[in-house]
Amino acid sequence: MNVHWSAASVRHLHQAVDYIQGENFGGATAVRQRILKTAQRIGRMPLSGGVGRIDGTREAVVPRTPYIVVYRVSEETIDILGIWHAARQWPESF
Numbered sequence: 001m002n003v004h005w006s007a008a009s010v011r012h013l014h015q016a017v018d019y020i021q022g023e024n025f026g027g028a029t030a031v032r033q034r035i036l037k038t039a040q041r042i043g044r045m046p047l048s049g050g051v052g053r054i055d056g057t058r059e060a061v062v063p064r065t066p067y068i069v070v071y072r073v074s075e076e077t078i079d080i081l082g083i084w085h086a087a088r089q090w091p092e093s094f
Contacts, residue, residue: 001073003043005080008094009070012083016067031065038062038069039080046073053090057081070094 005013013035021028038060041048049060052070060069062083070082081094 001043001046001078002076003039003078003080005039006082006094009080009082016083016085031062031067034062034065035067035069035083042069042071042078042080046078054093057094061086 013032016035017028017032020031042060047058049058049069049071052059054070057070057072060071061067062069066086068084068086069080070084072079072081082091084090
């Protein structure tokens with residue numbers, strides 16, 4: 001399936017990496033790679049993530065990180081809606 005990253009999800013990815021990079025450059029690179037691998041996995045197996053907290057979404061936990069990829073599955077596309085830190089308050093919508 002085609003994976004489409006929303007502008008917000010790209011911004012979330014950059015914000016997460018920039019934040020971590022201030023403390024640990026190698027750690028930031030590793031987190032970025034894990035998020036991208038999770039998105040690739042979703043592209044191959046769209047239902048691998050659980051049902052999301054927001055109607056119509058799904059959530060995939062990024063291994064060995066505190067991040068969650070929030071996405072929506074349609075017939076032909078997977079829309080990555082956001083990259084969310086698990087400790088943050090969950091938004092009402094993406």
